Structure formats: structure tokens, C-alpha cells
Amino acid sequence: MTSPVRFPANLKPLEPQGSFRLEQERKRASFDAKKLSEIIYGPEYLARQEKLLAILQSDPILGDKSHRFYSGRDVRFQKGLAAAKRLAELSNEHQWGPEEWRMVDQLFDEAGPFRLHRAMFIPTLQNQGTEEQKRLFMEPAQRYEIIGCYAQTELGHGSNIQGLETTATYDIGSKSFVLHSPTLTASKWWIGGLGVAATHAIIMARLIINGQDYGPHPFVVQIRDLQDHKPLPGVTVGDIGPKFGLNTIDNGFVVFDHVRIPHIAMLAKYSRVDPDSGRYIKPPNSKLAYGTMVYVRANIVLESRYVLARAATVAIRYSAVRAQGNPSKGVETPVLDYSMQQYRLLPIVAQAYACHFTGQAMHRLYHENQTRMNTGDFSALVELHATSSGLKSLTTTLALAAIEECRRACGGHGYSLFSGLGQFYQDYLPKVTWEGDNYLLTQQTTRFLLKMFRSTAAGSGTDQPTNFSAGYIREYLNHPSATCAIESASDISLDALLAAFKFRAAYLVEQAVHAIDKEKRSWNDMLVDIYRISRAHCQLVMLSNFDTSVAIFSRLALLFGLATLEQELADFLTIGYLSAAQAKLIRQQTLVTIKQLRPDAVALVDAFAIPEFALQSALGDAEGRVYERLIAMAEREPLNKHNVAEGYNSYIRPLVHAGKHNWKRGGDGRARL
């Protein structure tokens, strides 16, 4: 007879306990965290969070997330499907819009098999379908009567849409398209929702008419029988297998063997094929699609804010609870008092705030620009789109690095899944590759900046008053030999830092223009510089957007500027803008600013108001009950169901009992020595 493993009751952690330590931290803060929350989010957001949280937490299917720690893909996928169905029902019941869904996705924190149906299939039909196509496909999709996905990437072709191999050949006789995968590498691959769930897919395929290739176009294709879910004839479909994370999504593949689909299948709001003549009708040149991209990326930046804030919440709270030293000598220090720990964590808090303000600014600019575009003014669009590309790259890179840095800053326990940072990292990872690879994307940003530099330098006036980049490029052109004016610590201000970031970005752009236009260096040879330029521009944008209307924000802005500058010090020194002495001053002042922010560390993460339901972290427990929760979570480990675990009889006993005769067993079970 075995019994489950249970920790002895009544054992308490060493004094002072985590709850006391966190309480002390909160008393030290220079501001009220609750009030700061309202400044950051506004009351509406917080009320919405509370409401949705109540729905999710009390739901019998969605309310308990703890199984996620212990289950493999098999169990998690089934529970993920159940959750997806339940969320679909709740969405209908409560009429969730995009704002609600974004928050639900954050709170529930698990992407399921219907995620892409909602996030890609329906929006693509909405944006690219005709009215008839919307009626035929979008309306049943909204009722989940069909389940869709969006299939662009192929086994041999990822972000590069021009490389796609799948063809849709128009057959004028039958007024239908023949969809075909000519090679193995043409298989659609990585398609979220396709592996198990989807009945339909939007397939990006090269449109071929009379032997002419018109490039990739979107087609709505039924994949599985609505009656029994079996793959339709000519369709091979399945799951691509396990991934580093997101295993509750069924990323799938599909191969087509001359599958015939009707004329209505081609999404025809923009380009279309005349059914009778087979004539290809080009899309009107629409810039509106770029506006949507800016909107999507503004949300990615706000999501980075959330990622940074969540990781920092865990690491900072735990660093306040975790103490090192010699307790028998009564000298234990919370590790948050170590300067290295502060140096690792506080800049991440500043980055979270920076992402918040920049995400907000992008939303504001998006709306201003939409209004402008409605009056035919497209002047702001190109820069907004270019900057949004670089910001997606920069902020997702920052956020991902922050999760891992915070995890490591939690020491050994950071490696336990109960830290809440392991799965979080694994699931966020693809953001640096998807929705535009973080390296490739920077080419769009830099290409724009180079153009802007050329036109500003030529005084050709294609730059607009709304252009932020033209502004700082002009400043630079007026003072191309400027150097930093800082002489002592007291000279270091946000303005001084902004001037430095402006000069550096413009200087790097000028160098690249020179290398390409004068030295005739190839684009490929410039890729490292191109990446660096986009980053420089976007760091400047983030610093510029920092709200300084509240004292604590000003200090965070300074830290964001200083820590970013320190990290990029080589640039500022190489271009001769900073002297070695100034660089030393910057390094010192970074540490000084960090020290000033130290007493507010816990309150600064509290202000992000991330509920425990989202954190799922023993280390980040808001009340500091770190050790109690680690134990409670360990007790649920399946291996602890019996105090002699499965496998003993097969794999351990035969070894140990081979030597049984060498030991005498005492009455208490102990071997007699």
C-alpha cells in the first residue's frame, strides 16, 4: 500500500516571511500603485479586466489552469479544444468584441485550435471578400458552423511570399480553379488550426490563367467534410507535430492533388478573374491595407508591454522575498538589494513602461492617420508603417529577452515551471519570427529612412511636417558635427538623451546612404547596418513617446534612455558623439538612477495590475507566499500520487534487490550498518 506524498503540516518558512517582506516593500514606495494603475490604463480597462476575469475564473472548464504544468501535449490539446469550444460559447453569450478578446487571450493565456479562425480567417474574409463571399463564408464562420484557418507558408517557403509554389489554375471551361501542390516543399505548413480543427482554409496560391502566373492570391477552400470531418478527396491534411511551445494549437499541413474549387472561392474584393473571359482584373492600388498593419503592430507593442510587465512582476516580487546571507547570523538580504540584480531587472520595468507609451502613441497615430486618409491625405502613412515594422521587431525582441532574463534572475527556482516563466517564454517565442521576421522587418524601416534622408538632404520637400524622421534628419543636417554637451551628472537629462539618440540615428542613416550611393555597396552587404539603423530609430521613437507627466514616469524615462544608451554605447562612441569621459558618466548615472528607483520596484510592477490568474506563478505571488505555493504545486505532481512511484518495480527494485543479501533490515526499515 502506498499513499500520496503530502508535506508535513504546520511547517512555516523561515522568518521574516515573504508576506512581511512584500508589505515592507509596498510601504517604501513613493506613490500609490492603485492610483498609478488607473493613470496607466484608465478605469475602463481595469473594469473590463475585472469583469472578464470573473467570468473566466468561475468557469468550470476555463477556471483551473493548473493541469497545464503537468500534462503532455496529448492531454493539453484535448483540454485546449474543450476550452476553445467553451470560449466560442462565451463569446456568443457575452458578445465579445476585439477588445474583450484581446484581454481574454491575455488572461486565459493559451492559444487554442480556433485562435486563427478568429484572428485570421474571419478578418481576411471581412477585408478581402466580396459581399457574396462574406455571406457564404464569413457569416457561418462567425457562428462556428465552419472553422477556418489561413494558409500561406509552405514547407520550403516561410516569410517569403514570392517563393510560394502552390498553384490555382483557372479552367475557363468549368469556371473553376484547380488547386495543386507540385512538389513536397509546396505543402502548406505551420498553418494554425489546420492540423485537427479546420473545415476550411484560405489558401494563398499562385493564380495561373492561360499559362500566365499572376502571383499569390487568396482562395477559400473546403478541407474536410462537414458531415464527418474526413479530408476531402485530393486533400492530404494533418498536424505538423510538436513545437517548442503553443502545443495546444494544431499547426497543420495540407497537400492538394489537383483539387477543383469553384470560381467563387477566389477572394475578389481587390483583384479578380472574370469568370467568362478568364481575364485578370488588377486590384486598385490601395494603401488602406497598410493602415491595418499599423493597427496590428500597435497591438503587438502593447502586448510587449504586457509581456515585459508580467515577467518583471514575477522576478521583482520574488527578488524581494528571496533572501541571501547567513540566517544563523541574522544577516539576510533580499537579493533585490544586490546592485547586479537591480541592474538586471529595473531596466526591464522601464522598458515595459516605454512599450506602454509607444503602444498608446501608435494607436493615437493610427486613428489620426485614418481620419487623414479619409480626406485623401496619405502623407503620414508611409512613415507610420515603416516605424511600426521596426517597433514590432524591437519590442518583441526586448520582451522575449526580458522573460528569459527575469527567469534567470529567479535563480534555481526560475527553472521550475511553477515560476510561471517557462511556458510563457515558449509560447511567446514565435513572435520574433512570425508576423514579419525581426531581422527582415528592419529592412522596411531602414529603406524608408534612407529615402527620407535623401529627400531631406536634397531639400526636395517630399518630407512632410508630420514626419518625425525628417525632423531629426534636418536637425542633424544643420549640425552634422554636434557632440554631446554633458559635462557632469547634473547635465544628464531626458532632453540631452533625446538629442543623443536623434544624432546617432541620423548619423547612421547618413553613413548608410553614403555607403550605398557613393561606395556602391550592395544591399546584402549592408544588412548588419540596416538592422542597427532600424533599432536606433525605434529606440529614439520609444524614448520620444515616453510620458513624463508624472514624476515616477520621468524617472523611468531617464532610466530607459540611460540603460538603452549604455547598451548601445559603442555606437555613440564610434560616431564620435560621446567622449570616453561622457561614456563613463553615463554608466555611473545609469547605476545611480537604478538605485533611486529601487524603493519603488515592487510598486512599479504592482501598478501593472496583472492578476494571479494570468501570472500562474508561485514566485510572483502577490502576497509573497512563494514557498507555500511551490509546495502546494509540487504535491500535485503526478509522480507524487504514490509515495513509491510507478516504475520502481520494473527499473529500480531489480538493481537494489540484486544486492539485498548484503544488508540486514532493522525494525524501522533501515539497513543495519
Place this chain on the structure above:
Amino acid sequence: MTSPVRFPANLKPLEPQGSFRLEQERKRASFDAKKLSEIIYGPEYLARQEKLLAILQSDPILGDKSHRFYSGRDVRFQKGLAAAKRLAELSNEHQWGPEEWRMVDQLFDEAGPFRLHRAMFIPTLQNQGTEEQKRLFMEPAQRYEIIGCYAQTELGHGSNIQGLETTATYDIGSKSFVLHSPTLTASKWWIGGLGVAATHAIIMARLIINGQDYGPHPFVVQIRDLQDHKPLPGVTVGDIGPKFGLNTIDNGFVVFDHVRIPHIAMLAKYSRVDPDSGRYIKPPNSKLAYGTMVYVRANIVLESRYVLARAATVAIRYSAVRAQGNPSKGVETPVLDYSMQQYRLLPIVAQAYACHFTGQAMHRLYHENQTRMNTGDFSALVELHATSSGLKSLTTTLALAAIEECRRACGGHGYSLFSGLGQFYQDYLPKVTWEGDNYLLTQQTTRFLLKMFRSTAAGSGTDQPTNFSAGYIREYLNHPSATCAIESASDISLDALLAAFKFRAAYLVEQAVHAIDKEKRSWNDMLVDIYRISRAHCQLVMLSNFDTSVAIFSRLALLFGLATLEQELADFLTIGYLSAAQAKLIRQQTLVTIKQLRPDAVALVDAFAIPEFALQSALGDAEGRVYERLIAMAEREPLNKHNVAEGYNSYIRPLVHAGKHNWKRGGDGRARL
């Protein structure tokens, strides 16, 4: 009736295929990869690898690793136990020594429940047990008649041994110790092998005699009954739950409630307790333990070599196979031709070689030092130990970053577990925290360097001719205003780079000595500098150790120096050793050197001779069959066992069929539109 998902036969990838591309790469190389392998490893290592590989691959239990991709912890742990038992049998059969085991661990690439028994329990008994204790515990342990683990860390106390709470109180009357966990945070935690497997543990507990605390000492304690594996009275033991990786290990916890253990339980080779008088007998001051640490760390550096090499093998081969462009226009380029991809990957190859040479050098120094110590000469030990601390920190940090960089450089497919880099990253991760936290460790290195600076500056002669650091500190003191002499690209040599790294390390040490001794800054305030100094010293050590006896090594040494210098450019500029113009030159030359190495990229990773059994990577396939292998692996995904997956009836059908009446089904299963 459903059937398993099977890919259509006979589909081939787009031409030119991966096998052709890799063949071309291999033809371009400037050297023979096989010959380079022999230069790197020597024939003995390669022969041993072949022999062990044959044993493992042909073994029915160990030979097939593919289940690892698809299974959760439950299945993997049971298979891990089976493998551990099988490896124990093979070890007995083939009489594996430490060299064989190190290679088996690398090839099998899965740490199991007996890993710490072998790696910590037995060696600790060997090093710290008396002859009687070895007979009682070590000998049965070697026969796996008892299974042990090593229990130091506690729930509330990680790397900080002084913080341990567990007590072992000597009871002179019964000549026994009473082992006790006074609080919750005193629970032993993270102990590998303890959760399920161990019958015994070496417990680090504070020795208490007559109320006096003598600090942590090691005790051998029986945990479970040898008869039925049940926890002994007073012992609560279990598994700590799931981790980010290494889930085939049963990291466990144990709590003691006044458990009595005999006097023989305290490992007594060094300090001991006189059984009758209860007198504590101090250990002789032995420096020999430091020698062992150097040996262990030399192996960690060589392991970093392996980690870097393995990650680079996958990313470089796949980057040669993966092409981007427009295949319909016939312009597809392997992504390895993009300068950014080269910039991301080739420095990693150079780092792998650097770790190889430095690992070898450490082994050589270890043996020289052992000989020296046998003649009573301890002069080299302190520096060797200090440097080994910093090198552990630097090389494991580099290696971990390299796995993730290589994974991302594989684009979307890097996120598939079939890349072979996901689990690899997860399992290697704790290396930056365990065996000395990578931040804490650098304090040892820098503390030594500061001392060495003080004595060298004072001319007090405590530095020895064998001291590498004293040498470069003396050089610096003779030329404290030296600057870099590079004027053009042709001046950039390994010697010039070495001079730069020496100057920087010595300069940073001098600054820190000044800050501490003159400005009276606290150690805590200096932690960021301390980390930087250790890194600077160890980068110099790695560059110094680079073998340049072969042309390709020289070029790699140059790249390692340049890329490292570029990454640390801020330091070199801030200290005034490099000018802005020289910094630009360094950046340019880094790219030039990378370009020169490009044709050898595939051969350089081939030369590491990492077998497919270890890689387990579709992307790193030696023959370039990337896409064929991705498909074969996807077909084994459990969700593909049926072409209508489990969960359809419960979670998808009810939604889809709710709208069934809206669709008419055609004879081919397609909904009629």
C-alpha cells in the same frame, strides 16, 4: 473508419535539393573536414565515439530516441528510468570509465534518475569518505545496490551554502546524529534523483554539538526502505514537479522530522566528530579540492564546445539548404549567403573552436598543476581556480545564447521540436545557474585579479612566473597610456587583438582597485564592474589559448577576436584604447573576415563530427534531406494516428453540426455553394 495520415508518396522537394546544395558547399571548402576532425579530437576520441555510438544505436532500449518529441513527462520519465537501468547494465558490461560516460551522456543526450548517483553521490563518497565509509556505501553504490543523490540546496536557500537550515545534532549518549528540518524553507529541494529513485542521500546539514554550530557538513542518510522503497519513518520525500527541461530527472525534496542516523553517517575524511567525547576535529587545510573543481570546469568548457558546435551544425547546414527568393524566376539564394545570417552564425563557429582550445588548455594546466602540487608547489592553483570560475560563467553563457541564436536563425522551422534545438536548449539551460551561478562565480575571478593587481603594482612579488594575469598586469603597468596601433585593415592581427584584450582587462582591474581602495566603494556597488572584469579576463584567456598551428584555425582566431572585440567595443572605446576610427575599422574587418570564412562554413561544422544520433535534427541532416525528414517526423505525431483526430466528436462536431441545415452536401463530400 479513419486511417492514419500519410503523406502522398513520390512528391519530391523543389530542385535543387538539399543534398545537392550541401554537396556543393563541401566541394567549396578549403580543407578536408575529416582530416580537421582528427586534428581537433585525435584518432582515439573518434574511435571511441564510433564504438559507443554502435553500442547505443543498436540497443533496443536506447537506440530509438524519437519518442522524446511526442511524449509528456509521464511517458518520458518511465522510458528515462528504463534507459537509466539499461545504461547501468551496459556500464558494468563494458567497464565504462569517466571518459566513456562523458561521451555516452553526450550521445544519449538525456539525463536520467541515476545521473547524480554517478556524478555526485559516488564521487563525493570517494573524495570525502573514510575507507570504512567507502566500503559501506560506495561499493554497493557502484553496484547500484543502493542509489544515491547529493542534497545540498534547500527550498529557501540555493547557491548560498551558509544559509542552509537543516541541522544534524550530535547526541553523545547514543553516538548518533539527529537530522532535522526546522522550517518549511529548510526542505532539501531540487535534488536530482531524490524524487523517485534514491534510496540514500548525502545531506548537507549544519553540524551541532553541544549547542555549537559548526556549519554545513555531509551525512550519508538512508531515505527509503531497501525492501519496498517506502520512505523511512520521519522522512517526507517526493518529486518537486515539472521543470523547463530535464524532466526525465526526478528532482526531489526531502524533509526530516528528527531522524536519527548513526555516527558513521558523517563523511569523515576531512573533519570529523570524536564519537566518545563529541569533540569536533577540524579538517586539515586542503587545497586539493580546488584542483578537482578545475577539472570539473575544464569539462564544462569542453561541453560548451560541444553545445556550440552542435547548435551551429544544425543552423549552418540548414542555412545552406534553405533558399529564399523567387523560384519561378529561378533566383533562389541559400540564406547562408545573406550577410546578416553569416554575421549571426559564423562567430558562433569561432566560439566553438575557442572553447575547444581553452578546454584543452585547462586540462593541460590541471595536469601540470597536479604534478606541481605533488611536489608541494601550490603557486599556480589560485589563478587556475579563479580563471576556471570565470570561464565556466563565460562559456556556458555563450553556449546557451548560441543554441537560441541558432534556433532563431532557422526561421519558422526552428520552432519545431524537429529542429533538435528546442529540448537541447531546455536541458542545457540550468548550466548558467547550477555549479556556481554565472554572476556569482565572477566574483571569485575578479577578487583574485584585484589581489594580483595590488601585489604586482606593489612589486611585492607574490605573483609567480606562472601567473598569466600578473604578466599582462605588469605589461599594463609599464605602459598605462598605451593605445591601439592599428591604422589600416592590414594592421589587424591576432597580436594586435591580444594586446587590446590585455590592456582592457588590466585597465578595468586597475579602475576597480582604485574605486574600492581609494573611493571606498562597497563590493555590492561594484558588482556590475566585477562581472565585466571577469568577462574581460576570460575573453582574453580564450583568445590567448587559440591554436593557430593550422591556417583555418588562424582565421577562426581572428574572427573570434574581432567578433568579441566588436561586441565589447564600448569597453575599448570608453577606456580610450581604441579611437572611433579604429572601431569602425574593427567593424568592417569583422565582416570581411566572416566573408572569407563563408566558403568553409559547412566543412567547419562537419569537422566537429557530431553524429545524427546526437543531433536528432531534421534541419541539421548531414545529407540535406531536411524536408523529407520533417514529413517523416510529422507522420509520427500522435494526432495523425487517425485522419479525424480525437476530440472531434466532443468539441468540433457540435459546433459545426449546429449549422448543418445551411449546407447541402455534394457527392464528393463538398458543401454545395
